[in-house]
Amino acid sequence: MANEQRLAAMTGNEAVAHALRQIDPDVIAAYPITPQTDIVQYYSQFVSDGLVKTEMVTVESEHSAMSATIGASAAGARAMTATSSQGLALMWEMLHIASGYRLPIVMPVVNRALSGPINIHCDHSDTMGALTTGWIQIYAESAQEAYDNAIQAVRIAEDPRVLLPTMVCDDGFITSHGIENVSLLPDEVVKGFVGEYKPSKFLLNISDPVTVGPLVLPDYYTELKFQQAEAMKAAKQVILEVAEEYAKISGRKYGLFEEYKMDDAERVVVVLSSAAGTAKAVVNQLRAKGEKVGLLKPRVLRPFPAEELVAALSGAKAVAVMDRAETFSTQGGQLFTELRAAFYDAPKRPLMRGYVFGLGGRDTTVREIGKVFEDLRGDLERGSVSEKYTHLDVRV
Numbered sequence: 095m096a097n098e099q100r101l102a103a104m105t106g107n108e109a110v111a112h113a114l115r116q117i118d119p120d121v122i123a124a125y126p127i128t129p130q131t132d133i134v135q136y137y138s139q140f141v142s143d144g145l146v147k148t149e150m151v152t153v154e155s156e157h158s159a160m161s162a163t164i165g166a167s168a169a170g171a172r173a174m175t176a177t178s179s180q181g182l183a184l185m186w187e188m189l190h191i192a193s194g195y196r197l198p199i200v201m202p203v204v205n206r207a208l209s210g211p212i213n214i215h216c217d218h219s220d221t222m223g224a225l226t227t228g229w230i231q232i233y234a235e236s237a238q239e240a241y242d243n244a245i246q247a248v249r250i251a252e253d254p255r256v257l258l259p260t261m262v263c264d265d266g267f268i269t270s271h272g273i274e275n276v277s278l279l280p281d282e283v284v285k286g287f288v289g290e291y292k293p294s295k296f297l298l299n300i301s302d303p304v305t306v307g308p309l310v311l312p313d314y315y316t317e318l319k320f321q322q323a324e325a326m327k328a329a330k331q332v333i334l335e336v337a338e339e340y341a342k343i344s345g346r347k348y349g350l351f352e353e354y355k356m357d358d359a360e361r362v363v364v365v366l367s368s369a370a371g372t373a374k375a376v377v378n379q380l381r382a383k384g385e386k387v388g389l390l391k392p393r394v395l396r397p398f399p400a401e402e403l404v405a406a407l408s409g410a411k412a413v414a415v416m417d418r419a420e421t422f423s424t425q426g427g428q429l430f431t432e433l434r435a436a437f438y439d440a441p442k443r444p445l446m447r448g449y450v451f452g453l454g455g456r457d458t459t460v461r462e463i464g465k466v467f468e469d470l471r472g473d474l475e476r477g478s479v480s481e482k483y484t485h486l487d488v489r490v
Contacts, residue, residue: 097343099277106237106269109276110176110202110262111136113244115146116284119200120171120291123151123162127181128214129266130204134176156181160188167197168306170296172248174199178266179206182220186227192259193228193322195306198251198291199259201229202244205367205418206266207454215455216266218366222419222428228322230260230329231396235352235370237274240264242346243393245279248288249336255328265368267455283343330397350399352391353406355381359388361470362407362444364433365416366392369451369458376463387467392429400436407433412445412470416486418452426450426483445473448483462487 104112111133114122124134141150149166153159159175166173177185182203192199207213208220221231232247234240243262251260264270279287295304310318330350337348352370355377356362363373370391380387390406392399407413415434417427425431430448437443449466452458466486473479 097280097283099279099344101275101277103273104237104276105132105271105273106234106240106264107132107204107271108136109237109241110244110264111140112278113241113284114174114202115140116279116281117172117174117245117248117288118146118285119148119174121149121151121163121166121173123153123159123166123173123175125153125156125159125177125181127156127178129206129270130176130178130181130202133202133204156184157188160185160192163199163201164188164192164195164197167192167199168195168296169298170293172291174201176202176204178204179208179220182224183208189224189227189229189259194318196257196322196325197259198257200244200247200251201259201261202240203261203263204266204270205263213454214266216268216368217418217453217455219419221261221263222417222421224261225396225428228258228326229396230256230258230326230394232260232262232394233366233392234262234264234269235367235391237264237269237272237276238346240269241276241278242340242344242348245284245287246336246340246348249339250329250332252291253332253336254294256325256332258322258325258329263367268368277344279344287340287343326397330394330399333394348393350392350394350402351406352393354389354391356388356390356406358386359409360386360411361467361474362388362390362410362413363416363463363466364390364392364407364413364429366395366418366429369416369418369463372458372460373463376460376467379460379464380467395429398432400432403433404436404440407444408440408442410444412473414447414449414466414470416449416451416466418450420450420453430483445470445479447473447479447481449486450483451486456487458487
């Protein structure tokens with residue numbers, strides 16, 4: 095049975111800050127960047143008010159924030175930070191070090207477009223660029239999901255089968271600054287769920303010394319990267335197990351993705367994060383007219399749940415994959431290309447097209463997503479895709 099929860103109106107950033115307060119990590123290293131800033135600003139108030147025991151380190155850059163977080167985690171602390179956009183880009187070399195050292199750092203990332211030109215609004219170019227850094231990535235549609243994902247991420251990252259850093263992502267300004275009703279679990283329930291962090295190996299354990307930051311030459315480097323890859327594979331099952339346990343304390347069930355009105359759907363849109371809410375509204379409108387449409391919203395991109403996505407989409411006749419980032423591959427966005435590749439050996443392959451949309455925070459309304467469903471209708475009538483990938487909302 096779910097615990098008694100407190101319902102409160104708050105922004106996504108405030109909800110994430112409350113999740114971090116309830117987790118009460120040993121160390122948070124922080125540097126402000128729009129639109130993430132008030133996560134760590136709220137948290138600094140919690141520290142000032144004595145509501146947490148966290149050692150909060152204010153640093154001079156995001157590179158330093160990740161460096162300090164890595165140092166704290168390697169020393170045996172439960173350590174966290176948060177960032178967006180150029181801040182994540184400035185951390186780049188340290189992201190690989192965090193995952194290579196198998197440090198279970200949890201980092202909220204508030205998605206924002208990468209410069210240039212300078213833009214402070216939402217797209218996913220920051221975290222899409224980080225897909226190859228060895229971090230688990232979990233995405234949220236709402237403030238509630240951002241709160242719930244942050245709590246679950248601690249258990250996922252720290253599981254001995256995983257020990258990989260984890261990004262918990264939500265959309266800048268849309269989710270981070272939009273006010274929603276959020277159900278907060280009791281503090282003691284969250285503390286019991288995440289438990290006490292007890293690393294098996296850490297730098298300050300003088301009775302069992304370890305080396306941190308060694309030089310690894312060709313004789314062992316491959317084996318270490320293989321171990322990381324195996325841990326990422328193992329994370330898929332751990333994510334599902336943690337979700338099951340979280341459902342017992344919260345009443346909210348999560349998986350690798352969410353299916354919305356998919357049972358008999360012939361035309362399906364696949365889209366991450368906040369745009370899924372708009373897509374659901376379009377699905378409802380079209381369903382009211384008797385049209386067999388559905389939505390699939392990925393929650394986890396690393397590890398990429400290829401087999402599960404193929405199984406979920408094999409019943410569809412036409413699928414549109416919407417990416418809020420341009421990869422410049424000329425083959426479409428990252429989600430589209432990975433999902434399309436996953437279907438290579440599938441016995442049933444729906445028609446599939448890709449869209450890049452919403453760059454730099456451009457609004458995506460029911461009109462644009464309605465057009466996507468209409469394009470899928472045309473594909474079905476022709477029996478082929480008219481255009482493999484395009485930009486959905488370019489002004490002409």
